[in-house]
Amino acid sequence: MSSDVKSRPATPMLREILEQPTLLGGIRSTPLPVRLGLAVFALGFLVVNVAIGVLVVSGRLDGHWYDFRDLGNATAALRSWLDDRDLGPWLSYWVTALIGGVGILSFVGGVLLIGTWVERRLLAKFQIRRGPNRVGPFGLLQPLADALKLIQKEVLIPIGADRKLFFLPPILIFIPAMLGWGPVPWAPNMAYLDVNVGLLYVVAISSLAVLAIFIAGWSSNNHYALLGAMRTVAMMVSYEIPVSLSLLSVVLFTGSLQLSEIVAWQSTHNTWLAMILPFSLFTFFFSSTAEINRTPNDIAEAESEIVAGFHTEYSGMKAGLFLAVELGNALLVGALVSTFFLGGYSLFGLEEWIPPYLILFAKISAVYFLFVWLRGTLPRFRLDQLMGYAWKFLIPLSIAFVGISAVEASIFARVDAPGLIVLGAIGIVNVVLTFVLVRAWARVVGYEVPRGEDTRPTLTTAVGGLRAAQRLRVTP
Amino acid sequence: MTAANEPYILNIGPQHPSTHGVFRLRVAMDGETIVDMDMIVGYLHRSMEKLAEERTYTQNIPFTDRADYLAAMSGNLGLCIAAERLTGVEVPERAQYLRVIFAELQRIASHAMANGTLVSDAGAWQTPLLYMFREREKILDLFEMTCGARLTTNYMRIGGVAFEPPAEFWPALRELVDELPDRIDEYSQLLIDNEIFLARTRGIGVISAEDAINGSLTGPALRGSGVPWDLRKAEPYDVYDRLDFEIPVGRGGDVYDRFMVRFEETKQSTRIIKQAIEQIPDGPHKTQIPLALRPEPGEVYGRIESPRGELGFYLVSDGSPAPYRFHIRAPSFINLSLLRQLAVGSTLPDAVVTLGSIDIVVGEIDR
């Protein structure tokens, strides 16, 4: 029992963990030329950034096609250039449509790959693991390797499956996940499909996925898949309503269904709707987790109960598509939450300086981080608990809050005071109301917050059987 | 057959994330509710009891590793206790303390695994499991240090233990025991008052004390139902009578109670190990016994409190070096007696959590 052995880690694994290089140690151990190269690179980066800053401040970029802060300018310039050539209006329309479509697709594709890596690495951090770190630098190429593997794998079709229907869902489910990105405004001029009913469009598109999921569950001819599909349908049907109701409050305040208008409203009033409508934000976020099968509502593919739910029988890249869509939906919900509640591409005037699409991307990433965090932290609800939560809790309270926000919106329209003060007052009132109403309603529906102290085990030193058990129960 | 009364039969297992091994449930369902259930085991049946009849008592110790592979030390200890009673071999005091230390370490490791997988069954995506693996990993490192194996330890011997732990063992053990209470508190912050977890486990899979006793339940499944029964107190083996610890007893008999009992037992185990480190005397770590023990003809039923309950060994000797009959009373097998009663009428997620709370090890069920 000598003390000199105490510092020695017991096993190779422990030793490896303890001897991981720290950041500072890593820099110190890098050779001098590499360090110099890094320093030069950092300096160059700084110089370029300062130069761009000068350009922006002097206003030489505004509105030109090379104004990188809003890629919509370049497209508009291209469009007017094509129109000037008098080649017919259809050409400029199709060219810009193609550019936008390819842009969205490549963005989503790229982000999906990185998003997989981010999710796995983050989960690994939450779970005191390392995560993928072997393929490429920091394991960044891991998703690519996984995709390659999935593409190579055989796509099995079960004997009992309905072959035609079985083929469809991976494609069908991909379409709404892509279409949903259409009306999201990335910058004032940078929205692919800035229709005036954008909000309705988003809600409608998001409910399309349920069809694909049910086809997948039904055509697999697998009992797990059908259970998962039924759960999904039940959840989707329930949670469409709170989603729509929570967005109704947004519409009442902004007075528009157009997503760019909603962002513009938040930008002009220098506020985020999240501050004014906290309950709507919560409802939208929570219901979205149910709609896109993320923890704590990943009931449709509850791994410990029904294996993989509706896509149990899918293999190879088809399963990969389902997983990719799940991740893509999380990003899409991130984009929608940012747009509706977190000010979209605007950031209190900073969007003049930083490219607005980067601001939106940062907000999407933040919401996505929240999704991953929840996944790494929370257990799963049971189906009946989740449905009860929607019908008994979210929907009545959402209806109440729609009424409240209607009153508040009309007050806001009529009161002749600085907008920020009124909105601040409304925000404070709403936060208080949220607390009060949630507590009151919980009491009305008879829900009690479980108290852990009541359930601690009793400690005893005497053994016994039934009689001892009864004694213990009498005098806990 | 109309669609209305067509039963919906779900095969849970033998390969399924929540059956904890090759364990299969055939479940007839009505929507999400289970209307009938049949349990199919035997995929891992290795006929240990038959094989044991061809081997000496010492040669049978490795089998007990493979029965309950998550609590190999306890399996070893159970057989050694029974065989010692059969042969009358004395165990040196130091060896008894070592046994207690290792059995309690094994209990912590096993309970960490059981609780971690239970929370995974409840849908927490493996995070608590991996946190609990952190301590289990250190315990397994201690095992590896001492006997070279992490899971199938084969460490205890009739009349003592196989090896004296190396010098590094003691500081590492002290360090572990010192940090364990903090770690356990960390888990409790994560889990115990988590509202979703409470909603998923409280009032689910309730076993009454009467049913638990009559259904031969033992271990945390019995204690969770409020029955203060622990063989370490009731029939103290080794040096448990010199150590001060308490039996945690649940209040309602539901999944959460069983979870909490395991949780509290890890704390008590830490207490036991601390005392054992203080009290352990110097001396030999085992008694020299003949290569082939030839016990008198007769029979003995020796039992210990394994992490899963009463682990009993019924040994019948006919005077030869090999047992005439070698029966393992496997707690995780017998704890399943009430499974059908618990599962029928509940929903699928509840049944999964209930099964997780009973904490089965398929190697022990099938033997």
Added chain:
Amino acid sequence: MPPGPTQLSGHRVAERLNAALPGVVVTATDEWVEVAPARLVDALRWLHDSSEFDAAQLSNCCAVDRHDRFEMVYHLQSLDLNHQIAIKATIADHEQPALPSAYAVYKGALLQEREVYDLMGIVFDGHPDLRRIFLWEGFPGHPLRKDFLGLGNLTPGLARFPFEDRDRPDRIMNPAPLRHDASARAQNEQDVPDDWRGAAPA
């Protein structure tokens, strides 16, 4: 052999048992009491109900093959009084062993008796669900019997997995239908794909 630390003397149990149920005890030693197989359940029930012994739990039950007879051993325990009682019943018929089931008194016998039936071949009358548990229906012999390897033509282990044995439909692993309702049973039959069912018996 020293009895377990908390084990009751068989003589004492036998004395009280005989007083309550005359003729039930066959023999008794320090460690165990042997009761008449036909009256086993009576004896167990009396021990379970009596306040003196309070044998509330069936701790363990297993069978021992004694070549010409079987011994069934029940370890009962009282949790409140913290003692243990060993009860034995001898089954004289080695060819067709049968015993009344203890399930009527102890629910914990459910799986343990299925195990004994599977591995020793003792039939328990009154058991609600007596099926093989580790091995499949149609497995030849009962492996824990001492004469198992002497049955002839048998080597330990299987040449093939049971459901690969298409010429022997009785060997196909086919668990009992769930006792849900009649339609469940019908469906159950349909659940097995044709190529798993093996060729129809000629």
